[in-house]
Amino acid sequence: MTAEELIASGKLELYVCGALAEDEIDEVERAISEFPEVKKETELIEDSLINLAETVAPPLPAMVWTYILNSIRKVRELKEPKVRAINWPAITGWAAAILFMGGIMWMLKQNNELNNDIQITNIENTLLKEEKNKFESQLADNNEILEILRSKDYQTYTLPGNQAVAPEAFAKVYLNKNEVVAYIDVKGLPSAPRGKVYQVWSLKMEPLTPSSMGLIEAPNEVGNGIYKFSDFPVAEAFGITLEPEGGSKTPTLTQLYILGTVNI
Amino acid sequence: MEQPNQLILEMQQGNEKAFSRLYSMYSEAVHGIIYSIVLDENIAEEVLQDVFIKIWNNSSTYSVHKGRFFTWILNIARNTAIDETRSKSFKNAKKNLSTTNFVDIISSSDSLNKKTNAIGIKKFVDALKPACIKIIDLLYFKGFTQAEASKTLDIPLGTLKTRNRACINDLRVMVLG
Numbered sequence: 001m002t003a004e005e006l007i008a009s010g011k012l013e014l015y016v017c018g019a020l021a022e023d024e025i026d027e028v029e030r031a032i033s034e035f036p037e038v039k040k041e042t043e044l045i046e047d048s049l050i051n052l053a054e055t056v057a058p059p060l061p062a063m064v065w066t067y068i069l070n071s072i073r074k075v076r077e078l079k080e081p082k083v084r085a086i087n088w089p090a091i092t093g094w095a096a097a098i099l100f101m102g103g104i105m106w107m108l109k110q111n112n113e114l115n116n117d118i119q120i121t122n123i124e125n126t127l128l129k130e131e132k133n134k135f136e137s138q139l140a141d142n143n144e145i146l147e148i149l150r151s152k153d154y155q156t157y158t159l160p161g162n163q164a165v166a167p168e169a170f171a172k173v174y175l176n177k178n179e180v181v182a183y184i185d186v187k188g189l190p191s192a193p194r195g196k197v198y199q200v201w202s203l204k205m206e207p208l209t210p211s212s213m214g215l216i217e218a219p220n221e222v223g224n225g226i227y228k229f230s231d232f233p234v235a236e237a238f239g240i241t242l243e244p245e246g247g248s249k250t251p252t253l254t255q256l257y258i259l260g261t262v263n264i
Numbered sequence: 265m266e267q268p269n270q271l272i273l274e275m276q277q278g279n280e281k282a283f284s285r286l287y288s289m290y291s292e293a294v295h296g297i298i299y300s301i302v303l304d305e306n307i308a309e310e311v312l313q314d315v316f317i318k319i320w321n322n323s324s325t326y327s328v329h330k331g332r333f334f335t336w337i338l339n340i341a342r343n344t345a346i347d348e349t350r351s352k353s354f355k356n357a358k359k360n361l362s363t364t365n366f367v368d369i370i371s372s373s374d375s376l377n378k379k380t381n382a383i384g385i386k387k388f389v390d391a392l393k394p395a396c397i398k399i400i401d402l403l404y405f406k407g408f409t410q411a412e413a414s415k416t417l418d419i420p421l422g423t424l425k426t427r428n429r430a431c432i433n434d435l436r437v438m439v440l441g
Contacts, residue, residue: 010425013432017403018335018342019410029330046334047265048436049404050293056366056405057296058305060312065287068316069280 001027003035012038016046141223149174149183159238159260166190166257173238175262181230182238186216189257192242199243200227201251202235205261210239215247237261269328276323283320290334291316294341300366300405301345302354311348315341342407365401367392396431403428 006012006028014020015028031038148154154174161169170188175181184200192198198216203209213232214220220227240258241251268289274282294315299308318340326336348354367389389397398417402408414421 008426008429010427010429013428014403014410014425016332016335017407018339019403019408019413021410025331042332043265043267044436044440045432046332048432048439050265050290050334051439052366052400052404052435053293053296053300055296056300056369057292058299058308060292060295061309064309064313065284065291067313068287068320069284071313071317072280072283072320 001031003031003038006031006038007041012042013045016042016049138223145183145223145226153178154183155262157238157260157262159240159258161188162256162259165255169257171238171240171258171260173260173262177234179230180232180234181228182213182232183222184216184227184229184238184240185225186227186240187225189216189240192216195245196242197245197247198240198257199247199251200229201239201241202232203237203239203259204233205236209233210251211235212247212249213238215243216240235262267328267333269333272323272326272328272333275320276326286319287316290337293334294337296366297338297341297405298345300364300369300401301342302348303364303369304357307348307354308345311341311345315344318344339407342405346407365397366405367397367401392431392434395427396434399424399428400431400435 001009011020011024011028015025020028028038032042033039149156153176155177157173157175159171159173161167166189168188169190172185172188174183174185186198189198200213200216201210202213203211211233213229214227216227220229222228238258238260239251239256241248241253242255242257243252268286271282271286275286291312295308295312298311298315299305302308302311315337319337322340326333370389395417399413402413402416403410408416410421410424414424417424419427
């Protein structure tokens with residue numbers, strides 16, 4: 001197709017309108033770059049069509065361009081922060097702050113735990129001190145008793161168990177005859193059943209006169225199963241009976257556990 | 265008019281001044297195309313904004329060695345305007361557009377464009393054959409392909425081409441002298 005034929009074919013008009021088929025576009029474009037008259041013709045067609053479209057257009061406010069300009073600038077400004085590198089100082093700052101907070105929290109927790117430990121240790125210390133005091137006073141008591149019992153003022157007697165009631169039982173008596181004080185060790189007695197209590201008697205033989213010395217009970221205990229009695233009638237023998245709680249006026253002889261004489 | 269390839273290349277490199285000059289050269293024609301499709305001045309302005317933002321953002325997809333710049337932006341304008349007429353908001357506002365073409369717009373317009381030979385065009389469109397009106401409307405303003413236009417108007421492709429050429433030739437004589 002020559003340049004003239006192409007111009008006359010009406011393809012250039014369709015080309016400018018954008019209505020030409022794909023396979024014909026190549027032919028037209030080749031001709032445009034090859035033949036100046038085809039290019040010129042195309043430009044004239046385009047001018048005519050532009051003129052026609054401009055005639056159809058209503059007045060165009062200047063604001064429209066301002067809006068377009070703002071839009072493309074906004075897009076550009078929005079794109080920029082994406083390009084910017086990661087803000088390391090800010091990230092480092094935040095990381096440090098978070099680590100710092102974490103560290104403080106951890107230290108507070110540790111401090112709390114240590115405080116708790118100290119409290120527990122203090123309580124333990126107090127308990128241990130109390131125990132120590134208790135043991136010390138027990139030791140002092142025991143030493144005191146031992147001192148007393150070792151002194152020459154006291155005689156020791158072992159009182160045997162009553163063959164009929166408690167053959168295995170025994171009791172030890174430490175007696176100060178001058179001051180009328182007796183320490184009785186009941187380690188050899190079985191423990192009294194519930195509701196019963198052992199009662200100690202001093203006995204005169206001729207005639208047989210029992211006098212109550214007291215009960216084997218806490219108020220008389222001076223330490224570790226040793227009971228102290230004083231101010232009782234002079235005794236030739238000691239007896240221990242099992243009595244109902246509170247003791248009895250006269251010994252219940254059927255429950256006589258211990259009976260033994262002491263030499264005067 | 266020779267295509268301003270230098271300006272186009274500068275715009276493609278992000279030169280706002282070049283883009284501004286291209287806007288001055290083509291915006292009215294693009295506006296006319298859009299208006300002939302949406303037939304509402306406010307909507308036409310919004311679509312025109314969209315079209316030029318698209319031109320700026322997609323400028324790299326156009327090559328000065330392939331196709332006319334005007335044809336490229338003509339396609340963007342027609343497609344954007346047609347998309348708009350298919351949008352829900354547009355359909356709710358407008359009902360029937362099919363009967364109006366560019367001649368109706370020119371005939372009914374009081375404030376015709378100052379840049380063009382308005383009186384000449386008015387005379388031309390008054391004298392334009394109904395066949396020419398239809399062909400130019402479909403091929404140029406509505407963006408039909410030659411095959412679609414040939415089918416719609418029920419004339420052979422060859423006849424369509426030569427008739428279109430004749431119609432645009434008449435137009436050219438009127439507007440360019």
